[in-house]
Amino acid sequence: MLLFDDYWKKIFESIQSAYPEVTEGDIALDKSGHCDLTFRAFQVMKKRGLSPDAVFSKVKETLGSADFIEKIESVGGYVNFTLKPKRLMEAIWKEMEGTNQYPDTFQDPERVSVEHTSTNPTGPIHIGRIRNSIIGDSLARLIARYGYRVTTQYFVNDSGRQVASLYAGYRKFVKVDKPTAYDLLEGYKKATEEMEKGTGMNDEVDQVIRDYEKGEPSTIEGIKKVCSIILDSINTSLSNLGIKIDDYTWESDLIRTGDVDRVMEDLEEELQDEDGAKYLMSNGRKMFLTRKDGTSLYFSRDIAYHLYKFQNFDWLIDVLGENHKEHAGHIEYVTKSLLNQEHRLDFVFYSYVSLETGKMSTRKGQIITLDELYDRAMEESFKIVKGKRPELPDKKLKEIAAGVAVSAIRFHILKLNSNKPMVFKWSEALNLEGDSAPFVMYSYARASSIMRKLENQKQSVGLEYNKEEGSLIRQMYLYPYVLVESLKGLKPENVANYLLELTRKFNDFYTNCPVINAATEEKERRVLIINAYRTIVKDAASIVGLKILEEM
RNA sequence: GGGCCCGUGGCCUAGUAUGGAUAAGGCACCGUCCUUCUAAGUCGGUGAUCGUGGGUUCGAAUCCCACCGGGCCCGCCA
Numbered sequence: 001m002l003l004f005d006d007y008w009k010k011i012f013e014s015i016q017s018a019y020p021e022v023t024e025g026d027i028a029l030d031k032s033g034h035c036d037l038t039f040r041a042f043q044v045m046k047k048r049g050l051s052p053d054a055v056f057s058k059v060k061e062t063l064g065s066a067d068f069i070e071k072i073e074s075v076g077g078y079v080n081f082t083l084k085p086k087r088l089m090e091a092i093w094k095e096m097e098g099t100n101q102y103p104d105t106f107q108d109p110e111r112v113s114v115e116h117t118s119t120n121p122t123g124p125i126h127i128g129r130i131r132n133s134i135i136g137d138s139l140a141r142l143i144a145r146y147g148y149r150v151t152t153q154y155f156v157n158d159s160g161r162q163v164a165s166l167y168a169g170y171r172k173f174v175k176v177d178k179p180t181a182y183d184l185l186e187g188y189k190k191a192t193e194e195m196e197k198g199t200g201m202n203d204e205v206d207q208v209i210r211d212y213e214k215g216e217p218s219t220i221e222g223i224k225k226v227c228s229i230i231l232d233s234i235n236t237s238l239s240n241l242g243i244k245i246d247d248y249t250w251e252s253d254l255i256r257t258g259d260v261d262r263v264m265e266d267l268e269e270e271l272q273d274e275d276g277a278k279y280l281m282s283n284g285r286k287m288f289l290t291r292k293d294g295t296s297l298y299f300s301r302d303i304a305y306h307l308y309k310f311q312n313f314d315w316l317i318d319v320l321g322e323n324h325k326e327h328a329g330h331i332e333y334v335t336k337s338l339l340n341q342e343h344r345l346d347f348v349f350y351s352y353v354s355l356e357t358g359k360m361s362t363r364k365g366q367i368i369t370l371d372e373l374y375d376r377a378m379e380e381s382f383k384i385v386k387g388k389r390p391e392l393p394d395k396k397l398k399e400i401a402a403g404v405a406v407s408a409i410r411f412h413i414l415k416l417n418s419n420k421p422m423v424f425k426w427s428e429a430l431n432l433e434g435d436s437a438p439f440v441m442y443s444y445a446r447a448s449s450i451m452r453k454l455e456n457q458k459q460s461v462g463l464e465y466n467k468e469e470g471s472l473i474r475q476m477y478l479y480p481y482v483l484v485e486s487l488k489g490l491k492p493e494n495v496a497n498y499l500l501e502l503t504r505k506f507n508d509f510y511t512n513c514p515v516i517n518a519a520t521e522e523k524e525r526r527v528l529i530i531n532a533y534r535t536i537v538k539d540a541a542s543i544v545g546l547k548i549l550e551e552m
Numbered sequence: 553g554g555g556c557c558c559g560u561g562g563c564c565u566a567g568u569a570u571g572g573a574u575a576a577g578g579c580a581c582c583g584u585c586c587u588u589c590u591a592a593g594u595c596g597g598u599g600a601u602c603g604u605g606g607g608u609u610c611g612a613a614u615c616c617c618a619c620c621g622g623g624c625c626c627g628c629c630a
Binding site for chain 2: 028279288351389419421427434442488489500501
């Protein structure tokens with residue numbers, strides 16, 4: 001839960017006391033530059049047959065004396081409120097002074113699970129999958145910022161057909177002593193080719209699945225070994241982006257512990273049989289839980305996984321590719337309607353990333369790995385910093401380049417509304433100007449640079465503010481509302497877009513409001529503004545995973 | 553064939569959930585500003601019938617219907 005002086009709510013409640021039919025949506029942030037908040041009185045006027053003047057007088061009567069309002073105006077059917085920047089600055093400062101954050105957070109006991117990535121361990125992670133990781137990780141950070149206890153989770157598929165073919169391919173084709181994820185991927189590609197040709201490879205894979213579910217020791221050991229190699233590689237790549245997953249659940253463990261069998265028992269009354277294979281009807285479709293040879297399918301394992309999560313968490317969030325939409329609907333139906341789970345369950349979907357040349361395909365070698373993207377982003381940003389700051393030592397340059405690279409990648413991928421299909425272009429991913437992470441980071445670095453020159457400078461809430469100061473303060477004040485909206489819609493990209501907006505406002509301030517050579521009162525209030533700005537940027541940046549640098 | 557998602561200047565996007573005031577940015581292009589706190593920046597300019605056609609409404613990028621174009625799904629795969 002977030003704590004701050006909510007003037008929006010105060011205005012809403014006052015107006016509602018005068019006109020009970022008014023909803024929160026009737027009070028809105030102004031987008032047109034007329035004011036800060038506006039009351040759209042059209043409905044009230046129509047319903048009650050009132051003139052704009054009549055509504056205006058009434059509103060003025062209830063709110064006219066509020067100490068945080070600078071002026072109230074009537075324009076057409078709008079009642080426009082301009083808030084006092086001084087009050088907004090005080091509201092920000094009040095929270096920041098004690099806790100060093102705005103807004104303050106009240107810890108919530110609810111435990112939240114955010115499952116993300118969960119990609120099949122069949123090769124190095126590519127840039128399509130990291131859309132999942134980046135959305136999931138940012139979402140987890142957002143929810144934690146809100147005060148929930150968050151655990152990030154990865155469901156490791158080590159028991160499906162893909163992994164069985166990976167292992168069969170490894171046994172047959174990979175002749176390296178200590179294979180890397182890239183070696184294993186080669187074996188997987190060959191195995192898939194063989195299977196497409198219709199050779200005996202298919203039978204080998206079936207046998208692997210049966211052996212694995214029976215608990216045959218050498219198969220178990222072998223599969224765990226290859227999966228672990230790939231999982232390690234995925235984790236190393238993700239750690240370059242600052243992403244760490246807290247909890248891994250292996251599908252095979254759910255089979256061995258009997259959790260999957262228990263799902264079958266719990267659902268017994270719903271199950272139907274077709275040649276020995278078990279299915280249930282969900283939304284008019286046959287959803288199979290086992291094959292005719294009795295081995296389990298993803299659906300039953302995923303139900304077991306969700307039951308495990310329901311036991312340990314109050315709120316489950318799954319980040320899934322849009323191809324899982326139907327599957328998610330079935331999971332929801334089974335766990336909620338058939339198995340009576342009551343805790344909250346939400347899904348966040350994202351559309352696929354493709355290349356300019358078309359879809360990504362692991363088997364055709366049509367992928368860009370995260371490692372490749374990271375290396376090229378590193379190279380590009382190093383070149384740029386080196387050009388701009390030739391006086392800095394290589395170690396420092398590298399540090400800055402790494403910060404820029406991670407931030408640029410995360411920001412570029414997160415910024416886009418997750419429903420939109422994304423076509424990956426190098427020129428856009430590596431563009432470090434305009435609406436990008438470095439744009440945000442650079443402004444922060446300039447703010448920090450000013451502060452370095454003003455150590456021990458006294459700061460204070462000022463008396464009056466000019467235009468640029470006022471609109472920066474207003475933008476900062478709005479931060480909690482962005483967090484609320486972002487959480488409500490499970491849209492961490494809102495925070496990224498807010499950062500861009502905030503940065504534009506700061507740049508306005510920076511170019512128009514000198515600090516170091518300002519007169520005393522002016523200097524003191526501007527220092528406070530800069531400190532508030534830096535606090536909020538750091539806060540928002542840590543949610544979307546930007547690496548904030550004091551110098552760049 | 554059925555279902556879900558997306559369509560906003562040449563290119564990439566914000567705004568759509570809860571309809572509201574001249575549709576907000578970036579890239580590219582043209583021009584401006586480093587003897588004031590970092591030019592990864594700033595300011596100005598060119599450029600949009602918000603996919604198309606209907607409808608609802610005082611008011612539609614936003615809601616409804618139809619159509620067009622793109623993505624995804626409709627496996628004893630995951």
